[in-house]
Amino acid sequence: MGIKDILINTISDALYDCAGKGLLKVKQVPPIELEVPRIVEYGDFSTNIAMILASAEKKAPRSIADTIAESIRGRDTVLARVEVAGPGFINLFVADEYWHNSLRDIEKLGDAYGESRIGEGKRVQIEFVSANPTGPIHVGHGRGAAIGDVLSNILKAVGYQIVTEYYINDAGNQMETLGKSVFLRYMQLLGRDVDLPSECYQGEYLADIANEVIAKFGDRYLDTPDDEAISDLADYAADKILQEIKEDLQDFGVTFDEWFSEKSLFKNNKISEATEELKKKRFIYEKDGAFWFKTTAFGDEKDRVVIRANGQPTYFASDIAYHKNKLERGFDMIINIWGADHHGYIPRMESAIQAFGKKKDILRTLLVQFVNLLRDGQQVAMSTRSGEFDTLNEVVREVGKDAARYFFLMRNSDSPLDFDLELAKRESTENPVYYVQYAHARVSSILRVAQEQGLDIPGFDDIEIDLLSLPQELTLIKQLLKFSEVIEGSALSLEPHRITVYLNELAGSFHGYYNKNRVITDDHSMTMARLYLVKMVKIVVKNALGLLGIGAPERM
RNA sequence: GCGCCCGUAGCUCAGUUGGAUAGAGCAACGGACUUCUAAUCCGUAGGUCGUCCGUUCGAGUCGGACCGGGCGUGCCA
Numbered sequence: 001m002g003i004k005d006i007l008i009n010t011i012s013d014a015l016y017d018c019a020g021k022g023l024l025k026v027k028q029v030p031p032i033e034l035e036v037p038r039i040v041e042y043g044d045f046s047t048n049i050a051m052i053l054a055s056a057e058k059k060a061p062r063s064i065a066d067t068i069a070e071s072i073r074g075r076d077t078v079l080a081r082v083e084v085a086g087p088g089f090i091n092l093f094v095a096d097e098y099w100h101n102s103l104r105d106i107e108k109l110g111d112a113y114g115e116s117r118i119g120e121g122k123r124v125q126i127e128f129v130s131a132n133p134t135g136p137i138h139v140g141h142g143r144g145a146a147i148g149d150v151l152s153n154i155l156k157a158v159g160y161q162i163v164t165e166y167y168i169n170d171a172g173n174q175m176e177t178l179g180k181s182v183f184l185r186y187m188q189l190l191g192r193d194v195d196l197p198s199e200c201y202q203g204e205y206l207a208d209i210a211n212e213v214i215a216k217f218g219d220r221y222l223d224t225p226d227d228e229a230i231s232d233l234a235d236y237a238a239d240k241i242l243q244e245i246k247e248d249l250q251d252f253g254v255t256f257d258e259w260f261s262e263k264s265l266f267k268n269n270k271i272s273e274a275t276e277e278l279k280k281k282r283f284i285y286e287k288d289g290a291f292w293f294k295t296t297a298f299g300d301e302k303d304r305v306v307i308r309a310n311g312q313p314t315y316f317a318s319d320i321a322y323h324k325n326k327l328e329r330g331f332d333m334i335i336n337i338w339g340a341d342h343h344g345y346i347p348r349m350e351s352a353i354q355a356f357g358k359k360k361d362i363l364r365t366l367l368v369q370f371v372n373l374l375r376d377g378q379q380v381a382m383s384t385r386s387g388e389f390d391t392l393n394e395v396v397r398e399v400g401k402d403a404a405r406y407f408f409l410m411r412n413s414d415s416p417l418d419f420d421l422e423l424a425k426r427e428s429t430e431n432p433v434y435y436v437q438y439a440h441a442r443v444s445s446i447l448r449v450a451q452e453q454g455l456d457i458p459g460f461d462d463i464e465i466d467l468l469s470l471p472q473e474l475t476l477i478k479q480l481l482k483f484s485e486v487i488e489g490s491a492l493s494l495e496p497h498r499i500t501v502y503l504n505e506l507a508g509s510f511h512g513y514y515n516k517n518r519v520i521t522d523d524h525s526m527t528m529a530r531l532y533l534v535k536m537v538k539i540v541v542k543n544a545l546g547l548l549g550i551g552a553p554e555r556m
Numbered sequence: 557g558c559g560c561c562c563g564u565a566g567c568u569c570a571g572u573u574g575g576a577u578a579g580a581g582c583a584a585c586g587g588a589c590u591u592c593u594a595a596u597c598c599g600u601a602g603g604u605c606g607u608c609c610g611u612u613c614g615a616g617u618c619g620g621a622c623c624g625g626g627c628g629u630g631c632c633a
Binding site: 033035036037038039042046048051054055061085086087088089132134169172173174288289290291292301302304305306307308309310312314315316339340341342343344345346347367369370410411412414415416417418420423426431432434435437438439441442444445446447448449450453485486489493497498501504505508511512514515516518519520521534555556 | 576581633
C-alpha cells in the first residue's frame with residue numbers, strides 16, 4: 001500500500017471516529033483528496049476535506065479541520081505532525097522513519113523498482129511511425145517513434161501487455177507515384193531525355209535505387225510495358241526503402257512486434273469485407289456514384305467517401321479495415337500515435353470503431369506536433385517532395401541516439417518541438433541529456449571509489465538509516481519514492497515527457513546534494529548511510545533512463 | 557468560415573484530479589575546483605500565466621467571447 005492510501009485510510013478512520021462521537025454529522029465519507037503542497041512548510045501531503053464538508057456540516061472549515069486533526073493526532077499513524085492551516089487545510093507531515101524504511105523497497109526491487117500492476121494485464125496495441133515507404137523517415141517520424149517506443153515501455157512497466165505495430169502504407173496512389181519516380185530516374189540514368197515532374201518524389205535516394213535496378217536488371221525495363229515496369233519498380237523500391245526504415249529505427253533503438261501491410265488487407269479481401277459489413281449495417285450509402293460512410297451519425301461534421309465513383313477504395317477504407325482487424329484481435333485498448341496534421345481523422349476513426357459496435361474510448365489517439373529542426377538558428381526545411389529534408393538517420397548520426405531520444409521526449413507531445421542540433425551535440429551544461437546521465441556517472445564513480453578503498457556497498461541492514469537526516473537527504477529520498485507514482489501518471493495520461501521532467505528534477509537534487517555533502521569521509525557510519533542513499537539514486541536514475549531507452553553510463 | 561492544438565520570465569518549456577507565496581533550464585550578472593567526476597553547484601535578477609467576462613470558499617488549471625500562432629478542413633495519403 002502506498003503512502004497516499006495509508007493516509008487516506010487514516011483520514012477516513014478519523015472521520016468515522018468523529019462521526020461516532022457526534023463531533024461531525026457526516027454519514028458517508030466523501031472521496032478524500034490528497035495533494036502534495038508546493039511549499040515544504042505545508043507538509044508532505046495536504047487535504048481539503050474540511051472545506052468539502054463545510055456546507056453539509058454547517059460549520060466553519062477551520063473548526064471542522066481542527067476536529068479531524070485532533071482525531072488523527074490521537075491515532076497511531078505514520079505521521080509526525082498534523083496541522084490546520086489557511087482556510088481549512090489539514091497538513092500532514094510524514095515521519096522520517098516512514099520514508100527511511102521505504103528505501104528498502106527500492107533496494108529489494110532493484111531493476112524492477114517503479115513497476116506496478118495497474119494495467120492488470122490488459123492487452124494494448126500501440127501503432128506508431130507508420131511512415132509511407134516512399135522515402136526515408138525524417139525527424140517528425142523520429143519524435144513519434146521515440147514517444148511510441150517509450151510509451152510502450154512505460155505501459156509494460158505498469159502491467160499492460162503491449163503489442164507495438166507499424167502500419168505499412170504499401171498500397172494506393174503513392175505506390176504508383178513511387179514506381180513512376182523510380183522509373184523516370186531509371187530512364188534518365190540510361191540516357192533517356194525525360195523530365196521528373198514535380199508530383200514525383202525528388203529525393204536523391206531514388207536515383208540510388210534506380211542505379212541498383214540497373215546493376216541488377218540492366219535496361220530490361222525500357223522494353224517492358226510502362227505499367228508493368230512502374231509496378232515492379234514500385235515494389236522493388238518500397239521493399240528497399242522499408243528495409244532502410246527498419247534499419248534507421250533500429251539504430252534509434254526502436255523495434256516493432258508487428259509490421260502490418262496495407263496491401264495484405266487488399267489481398268485478403270479485408271477491405272470489401274469491412275465495407276460490406278458497414279453497408280449491411282446501413283452505415284454506408286451510395287451517392288453520386290460513390291459510397292459514403294455516414295460518420296455524421298457519430299458526430300463527424302460530414303460524411304466521408306470510402307469507395308470512389310471509379311470503384312477504387314480510399315485510404316479511409318483501408319484504415320477502416322485495418323481498425324476492424326485491430327478490434328478483432330481483441331485488444332482492450334488501441335493507441336494510435338499520429339502526426340498532428342492527421343487530427344481531422346480522429347472523429348472518422350472513432351466513427352468506424354463505433355460502427356463496429358465498440359465504444360469509441362477503446363481508441364486513444366495521441367497527436368504529435370511537428371518538430372522544428374534548427375541548425376545554427378536556421379530552420380531546416382522538411383519535405384519529401386522537394387528532396388530537402390533532415391532524415392532521422394542523419395540526426396541520430398550527428399547528435400547520437402541518446403541525445404536524439406531525450407530531446408524528442410522532453411516536451412509534451414501537444415507542443416511543437418524546437419530541436420536544436422547544435423545544442424544536442426554540445427557536451428556541456430546547456431545540454432539536458434548529459435545532465436541526467438552525468439548524475440548516473442557520478443554515483444557510479446562514488447561507488448567505484450568506495451570499493452577501491454575497500455568499502456563494501458552496504459544494504460539496508462548494514463547502515464544506521466537515521467543518519468540520513470539532512471533536509472536535502474529527505475528531499476532526495478521522497479523524490480526517489482515518488483518514482484512509481486510518476487510512471488503511473490505517465491502511463492494513464494499517455495505522457496512520456498513526465499519521465500524526463502522527473503529525471504531532470506531528480507538529477508538536480510542529486511547534483512545539489514553532491515556538491516554540498518561528501519559521501520565518503522572518515523565517519524564510517526555516515527559514509528555507509530550515504531553510500532546506501534547514493535546507490536538508491538543510481539537504481540532509480542538507471543531505471544528511468546531504461547524506460548526512455550537511453551544509456552546510463554558508468555563513466556563520462 | 558468551421559474544427560483541433562497551443563499562448564506561463566528575454567528564449568525553450570514544466571506545472572498531477574481547481575488549492576495556500578507560479579517553477580526549471582538556457583541566456584545575463586556575481587561567486588565555488590589542493591575534495592568521491594566543475595559535463596556540476598550556490599547566489600542575484602527576471603511574471604498582469606494572451607485579453608476580457610463567468611463558474612466558486614479558491615482559477616495558470618473549468619466554461620464562454622475575443623486576440624495571436626500552428627495544423628486541418630479532397631472521391632490525396
